[in-house]
Amino acid sequence: MGVVQHGLSCGENLIMARRVSTRHKVIATFAAWLVAFVIFFPILYMVITSLKTEPEAIAGINLIPSFTLESYVAVQQQNDYFKPFMNSVVIALGSTLVALIIAIPAAWSMAFSPTKRTKDILMWMLSTKMMPAVGVLVPLFIIFRDTGLLDTRIGLTMILTLINLPIVVWMLYTYFREIPGEILEAARMDGASxxxxxxxxxxxxxxxxxxxxxxxNIILAWNEAFWTLRLAAANAAPLTAFIASFSSPQGLFWAKLSAASTLAIAPILIMGWFSQRQLVRGLTFGAVK
Amino acid sequence: MATRQTRTLARFMMAPAVVLLLIWMIVPLSMTIWYSFQNYNLLNPMTRGFAGWSNYVYFYTDPAFYQAIGNTLMLVGGVLFITVVGGILLALLLDQPIFGQGIVRILVISPFFVMPPVAALVWKNMIMHPGYGVFADISRFFGLQPVDWFAQYPLFSIIIIVAWQWLPFATLILLTALQSLDEEQKEAAEMDGANFLNRFWYLTLPHLARAITVVILIQTIFLLAVYAEILVTTNGGPGYASTNLAFLIYRTALLSYDVGGASAGGVIAVILANIVAIFLMRAVGRNLDR
Structure with a gap:
């Protein structure tokens, strides 16, 4: 009975569905693009402002800039943009590499020779990630001050390695676990050393x-904005601290702020676009795939 | 199957990660607890000594503490509400067949990759500025008085900025979960005459429940620690109007140089985060068994 009914309504529905679907698609498209535009607008407006002159930047909404690059030049010449940029690169890449070197063997052994305690160890590692930074701000500040690590690239690299290590182990573990163990046996059969x-x-x-x-991990390290703001000053300050220094009002330099901000987020934005899927998996610790 | 040798090797491979995280967890945390019972002010490093519970009494009877707790709850609750409800709606919209879906996804996800100081300063200066911001321009266009967002509604303004940063995260995760919903189930419900609301309520929402839980828990961990957005916009003010717990501890520690008081505050921040963490671990742990 059910099957027959199903078959009948299917035919009718198909014709209906097609007619509804084009109109449906146009409406959905319109709505989605509108929402996407609103959400993206602050970023778009920032890029537009970076291409304006300073007087233009505060002259009200104007979506067509004069396409001048003077703010980009000013950011480099007046504020030495290259220095915090290099700090960000060194700290983000450095902490990621160190974390990978420590995490790959750990994740590897957990994925390929798990024991009864593997799950507990993974959960415990995750729990260290839950510790709020402010809870340990004071001791870390004092440790860093007494060991001369304050305002050094090495100090920040160490901290970022530690705070991202649990996520790195977890992500690698979920990836390694998907490598079939049988393939090793097959290789061994074929006489592989x-x-x-x-x-x-x-x-x-x-x-x-x-x-x-x-x-x-590079994305997370690049954007980390607690330790990088608190444990670094003139020498090791990465882009997060550099941009934050624009908050003190020394006049309205919005075109310059926009140029610096655009340069600061561009590389990460592009990386982010390519890593959407991994992002879901990594940030939910494999709970949503 | 695992021989003694491979087991030893496995332990050896895990050791660096485990030892480092163990030190990272134990050393600073025990120092925080230790300092919380000490009289220790960085401006007065000579007068140190056991303080008993006085740091706790001092920190927890400060009216600013209750205001900060209230602000923290408002901030976390407000952002969660906006991002979860908005994220569900947005995920439902993006799950429809649309032209240029890839580009729309890229535009929607972008705010998540913007570092907090940039997000906060762009909103503060270019969007919400009472004189030159886009909102002020729009108000004037309609003949209204522009709102001075950060002076009049400081906490609300920060909620908006933080929600803008986290909406993409919620959307992306809910969309991923939505796309794993069985197409046939949806069609079957449609044929049985279930309307959109019924399908949403009885099919989609239960399917999303797990993803929503994960979104709420992970965001809560990060939202409890919102810091940079406050620092570059209101600096916690006016008064304590936009100071959350994290920012209050920072104020006590690095502006008043009160190590003992800040540590006492740090202890409650850790306890709060742990309560959330326990629930998150359960949600994630269940997945590990599958």
């Missing part, structure tokens, strides 16, 4: 997971 196994079989399968973990 242990080093051959690792170089020719496992590494190619692990590289995509490692790459996406790296990408997400």
């Amino acid at each position: 242990l080093s051959g196994e690792i170089i020719y079989v496992l590494t190619p399968m692990a590289v995509p997971g490692i790459a996406s973990t790296m990408l997400l």
